[in-house]
Amino acid sequence: MKQIDPIKKPLRGEISVPGDKSIGHRAVIFGSIAHGQSRVGNLSGGEDNQRTVQAFKDMGVKIWREGQCLCIDGHGWGALSAPKNTLDCGNSGTTMRLLAGVLAGRPFTTLLDGDASLRRRPMQRVIEPLSRMGARLTGREGKGLAPLEINGAKLTGIEYHMPIASAQVKSAVLLAGLQAEGVTTVEEPQSSRDHTELMIKGFGGEVTIHGRRISLHGGQKLYGRNVEIPGDISSAAFFLVAAAIIPDSEIIVRGVGINPTRNGVIEILRRMGANLELLAERMETGEPVADIKVTGGPLRGIEIGTESVARTIDEYPALAVAAAFAEGITDMSGVKELRYKESDRIVAMTEGLRRLGADVEEREDGMRIRGRRQLQGGSVRSFGDHRVAMSMAIAGLRADGGVKIDDAQCVDISFPAFFDLLGKICLP
Ligand code: S3P
Secondary structure, three states: OEEEOOOOOOEEEEEEOOEOHHHHHHHHHHHHHOEEEEEEEOOOOOHHHHHHHHHHHHOOOEEEEEOOEEEEEEEOHHHOOOOOOOEEOOOOHHHHHHHHHHHOOOOOEEEEEOOHHHHHOOOHHHHHHHHHOOOEEEEEOOOOEEEEEEEOOOOEOOEEEOOOOOHHHHHHHHHHHOOOEOEEEEEOOOOOOOHHHHHHHHOOOOOEEEOOEEEEEOOOOOEOOEEEOOEOHHHHHHHHHHHHHOOOOEEEEEEEEOOOOOOHHHHHHHHOOOEEEEEEEEEEOOEEEEEEEEEOOOOEOOEEOHHHHHHHHHHHHHHHHHHHOOEOEEEEOOOHHHHHOOOOHHHHHHHHHHHOOOEEEEEOOEEEEEOOOOEOOEEEEOOOOHHHHHHHHHHHHOEOOOEEEEOHHHHHHOOOOHHHHHHHHEOO
């Protein structure tokens, strides 16, 4: 049980958050399939990124640490070899779905497995397009669930109209497309994070993007490079919300990635009345970055409809906390996808916030939250979900009795130093 006490003073200070988890996975993948050496700076120390690193080590790629950098000695697709054992993706959906795209075109059989949470998450969404490209993928009991067996094959490019906006599915198809004969085109219903597309270009490849249509040719050669990973906006979000809900707080989160396909949380917090300033905007290895200054003050409830879903998908739990302290009602809709994350985040956040005394209504595709000035506090479950644990910790800062969180250690998935940093900005 982790105890978070209510704070006595506003939050103050300057912090940096771990490197972006999504970009980290991709840097390791592209470094491994490119030709030549890549050096990756600021890879998060979280377990998820380590799963991807270990998977490529298990496939024979030489990857090692040199000071703060992760060095990868890539020798192209052909240098990947069949792993001796099942590749363990742990809790990481991105590892499993992107690896499915990598392995679909490799001439060997691989097993991908994960923890209990990952075994519950839908894999049919990658099985379907990758099978159409020519690979053979089998999920447990034919239900599209992990463990997955992947029999790689010679692939052919497809045109794929994605039924849901998912950067993981898009990336899996593009990774397979790089190994396929001909052109692969993906069309998304809403633009999802574009780190894969940016990275293919950064590693010397070509991708054509027309709105939500993305195409590439198979057989391109990619070249190793240095990548500096920006701070993860999805990790920064907990601190942005914490400062926003605690009156008179003022914090700066340094070096945060503000890619337009990821910055929904900034726009939504501003719509709720929060004061967020972007300072020192700059580009780092093809990704926009800024220092974000937040000052705390009153928030108001708003409607968060379908238009922001893809750009905000991982930030709904933190935003639910902001809504619980806002004046009026916040209506979140069109986010049924939250039910298929590391936990069912609609269930987890509804239960957790209610246990602290918040007024939350669960909806099939979202939540309706009536804000209150103060919550009473209590004991909550993390559901083993890192983002639920961190959201509840932030809520506890403003709840009269604080919060007790079970299994709070799961923050290690993306943010092992979370509680230390929280301590740093909470003045005694
Ligand atoms: C991710 C895509 C999103 C996001 C996940 C990371 C990625 O998942 O929720 O945390 O790195 O591509 P979906 O593709 O399922 O939307």
